[in-house]
Amino acid sequence: MSVLPNDRWFDCLPGWQTQLPCGTGRHIVRWAAGSLDLPSHPDVEGELVLAALGGDRPRCVDLAQAWARHADDLSVLAIGPRGPQDRIVVDWDDVLAAEQAGEMAAGPASSMPMRLASPSGPTVARAGARRRQMQAERLKSQQRRNDVLSLLALGYGFQVRLIGQVAAAHASLDGGAQVRPALVAAITGRLAPVAEEWLGIDPDQVVVDLHPARSWGSSELAGYGPDRRLRISLPAGWLASVWACGLARVGRYLIVGVLEPGWPRARVLGLRSPGAEPEPLDVRADPDGQLDVPHWEI
Amino acid sequence: MNRERAETYLRLLAEAELRDPSLPAPRSGDAPFVTAAIDVTRAAWALTVVGVLDLETAEAILADVELALSVRYRPPATVMAPARLGPGHFAGGRPLTRMSHLMPGLPAPASGPVPPDGADRYVPVGQMILFHDERVSGELDVMSYAHTAGGARFTAVWRTRDPLGARHHALPPVEAFSLADDRGQRYGLEFAANGRPGSSCDLILHPDPPPDIGWLEITAPGERAVRVDLARRAERPEPHVSQVTLSSGEHLLTRIAERLLALAPEHRMHWQPQLATAKLARPVANLATGLGATVAALEAAEVLPPLSPVPARLAGLCASLGIDDHGIAAAPALDLPEPWLSLLAHYHRRKPEAAPAGDGFAAVAAALPDLEGIRLVLLGLHNYDGGTWMEALVRGQLPDPRQRVLGLDMAFPVSMWVRDGTGRWHAARPAGWFHGADEAALTLRLTPPLTRSCAWLDVLATGQSAEVRATVPLCWGFPL
Secondary structure (H helix, E strand, O other): OEOOOHHHHHHHOOOEEEEEEEOOEEEEEEEEOOEEEOOOOOOHHHHHHHHHOOOOOOHHHHHHHHHHHOOOOOHHHHHOOOOOOOOOOOOHHHHHHHHHHHHHHOOOOOOOOOOOOOOOHHHHHHHHHHHHHHHHHHHHHHHHHHHHHHHHHOOHHHHHHHHHHHHHHHHOOOOHHHOHHHHHHHHHHHHHHHHHHHHOOOHHHEEEEEOOOOEOOEEEEEOOHHHOEEEEEEOOHHHHHHHOOOOOEEOOEEEEEEEEOOOOEEEEEEEOOOOOOOEEEEEEEOOOOOOOOOOEEO | OOHHHHHHHHHHHHHHHHHOOOOOOOOOOOOOOOOOOHHHHHHHHHHHHOOOOOHHHHHHHHHHHHHHHHHHOOOOOOOOOOOOOOHHHOOOOOOOOOOOOOOOOOOOOOOOOOOOOOOOEEEEEEEEEEEEOOOOEEEEEEEEEEEEOOEEEEEEEEEEEOOOOOEEOOOOOHHHOEEEEOOOOEEEEEEEOOOOOOOEEEEEEEOOOOOOOOEEEEEOOOOOOEEEEOOOOOEOOOOEEEEOOOOHHHHHHHHHHHHHHHHHHHOOOOOOHHHOOOOOOHHHHHHHOOHHHHHHHHHHOOOOOOOOOHHHHHHHHHHHOOOOOOOOOOOOOOOOOHHHHHHHHHHHHOOOOOOOOOOEEEEOOEEOOOEOOEEEEEEEEEEEOOEEEEEEEEEOOOOOOOOOEOOEOOOOOOEEEEEOOOOOEEEEEEEEEEEOOOEEEEEEEEEOOOOOOOOEEEEEEEOOOEEEEEEEEOEEEOOO
16 A cells, blocks of 8 residues: 655645744744745845855854755754654753854864874874864864754754654665665654554564555564564655654554645554554644644544 | 664664663763763774774764763753753763774774785894993893884883982983994984883884894993894794684674783782672773673674674673673673683682782794784783783784774784793783884783793784684893
C-alpha cells in the first residue's frame, strides 16, 4: 500500500510562527507549507548587500540562512527533540552567550612548545598550516553550533518542522550506507518512546530497520522478558509525514503512513498491534488546540 | 568489518544515553560543559582505532551527542535557577568535540613498505664517555650506533653533575665534543631527545659519515679520546616467526589488557584478594570503564568474532585486578596468556616493591623481522631511577601518534613483551617516540622493571597477523 509522497510531507501540519529579537525589536518568523518566511524583511537580498558593505546583518536573515544550510543536515535529527516530552530549552540569551563565547575562544592560538632540537623549515611550515587548518575547523564548528542553537531557540514547533524537512530530504534520495545509520537512529530515538506508550515495551527493546520502498514497512513482536523485541521496519519518510506532524500515535494505533494528507483532517494507516495489517483511519486535529504540533484523534 | 553496523551501533548507543533518566544530572554542580557518556566515547574510540569508523564521522557523532545533551541540561533541583540553560552551561566557549587530539592514528598499514635494509648499519657499543668543564661534568653511556638513510647517530644515556657533584639536569655539552673517523674526517654532534624520554638521547653525527667507517674517536671536554669500534655488527637473533590470526578487535582488547597490567603496579594497587575491594586508582578505573561498550561495539562492527576468547580473558584479568565495573558480559576466563599470568603472579605472590636492578646500560643492536609494516631495531637497554627502558628505532612509517588515550599507544601496531633470564615477563610499552622521514625514535618502558642485569632477553612482538620471538644478548656496562 503506497503512502504519502515525500514532497508533500507537511500537508498535515498547520502554519506556525514565533518571534525573535532582531535589531532593536522583535520580528515574526513564519513557517507555512514547508517554507520559512520573514514578513519583517521583505527585501532580504538588499539587506544582505548592505551587510556586505559593513552594515549589521539582521538576525532574522541569519536565521533563514541557517535554516537553509541545515535543511538536509542529519545532525538536526541527532540533536533535535525525540518527542513532545523531550523539550529542549534554549532561548535567545543562550544563543547570544554561545556566540560571544565562541568569539572569545577564537582568539590567537598559543605558541609552540619549546623543543630541544630546532625544527626544520618544512616542519615549521607544516605546523603553521596545521594551526591554520585547526583554526578554520574551529570557526566552522562554532558557526555550525551557533546555527543549530539559533534553530533550536525557535521552539518545539519549528524544531519538529525542521526535523521533518531533513527527513523528507533524505527520504527522497537514496543516500545508501552513508546516511542509513543516522536515519535508523533518528527513527529509533523517536519511535521508541511512542512504542513504550503504545505497548508498554522498554524503549531499549525497539529495533528499527530502514524500509527502502514507498510502502509502509513491517512490524513484529518477538521474545519474552529481557529478550522481547519490537522489530519494525519503516521508511525514512515516516519521520516527516507521520512523526513531525504529530501523528505517530493516534488513540490505540501506531501510525505508519499517511494515505491522504491534510489539516485538520487526514487519512492515515494505523497498526492496532505488532504484526497486524495496518488499517486505514480517518483522523482529525483540533484546529483550536495547541498548534506547534497538532494533537490528532480518530 | 561492517562500517554501517559500526556507525549504527554508535548512534543507537547515543540514543540510549539520551533516554537515560539520569540525563539531567550534571557531572558536578559547576560543570562547565556537558560531555557524552563514557560508553559512547569509548565505543567511538574503539571503532576508530580499529579503522572501522573514520575519525570525522566519530567526531561528528560525539559532537552531536554533546550538543544534544547540553541543550537538554537542567540544573539540579536543589539549585534555585530558571529552568533553562545558563550561558556557562554551554560548551559554547570550546569547539565541538574533537577526538583527533585524543585518538591514536590508525595502525600502520601492513602493506606499507619498510625501507630496504641495504646499507643500514647497527652496531652495539657499550662504552662510557666522560666529560667535564667548569660548569658541568658527567657521562654519556653509549649503547649503540645506527646508520640509516635518516642519518648516523649514537643512542646513549646521559647523566650530568654540577661542580659540587650533585645530580644536575643540564644537557651534556656535545657541541664541544670532537669526533674523527678512521679516515681523518671530523664530525660534530647534535643532541636530540625527541622520542627519548628521561635520560636517553640520540647524538646525531654531522655531516653524515660514509657507511663503512671502521671506528670513531670521541674527545669530550676535559677527557682523553675514546675510540668506538664500529667493526662489530648488529646481533642477528634467530627469530621464530609464527602466524597468528587476531582480529583487529582482539588486538585492541589485548592492548587494553596489557595497559591495565602495566598501570596497576604504577598506581600501587592492592594485590591481596582481601583488599580487592579497595578503591581503584583513577587511571585504572578510567581505563576499565566502558569496556563492555567497547566489546559490544567491536562485535557490532564485526571486528570481534562472537566466539572470541579475548573478552573473557579481559574479564578474567579485571577480576584478578579487583575491577568490577568493566561491563563485559562474558564470564571471566582462567586461561590467561602466559605473560599476563607472569605479571599477575609477580605482583600477587611477591613484593612489588622488590628492589629493581641498579643503574646500568646494556649495549644492544638487534634488528627484528618486519612485523605489521614496520621493522623494530633494538638499540639499547638501561636501568635508571628504578625504571627499565628499551631504546629502539622503528623503520617504516608509523602513523602520527598524537596524544594517547589513557596511555594506550594504538598507533604502535605491535604488542611487546620481554622475558628475562629468570623466566619473568615484562610488558614493553611505548613511552615516547618521534617521527623522522621513514623512521621513528622509540622508547619502550618495561613493567615491571628488571631486578637483575640478565645476560639475555627473550623478545616477543605480536601483531595481528604474525608473532616474532627472538633472544637478544645484552652486554652490560655500569655508570660511575
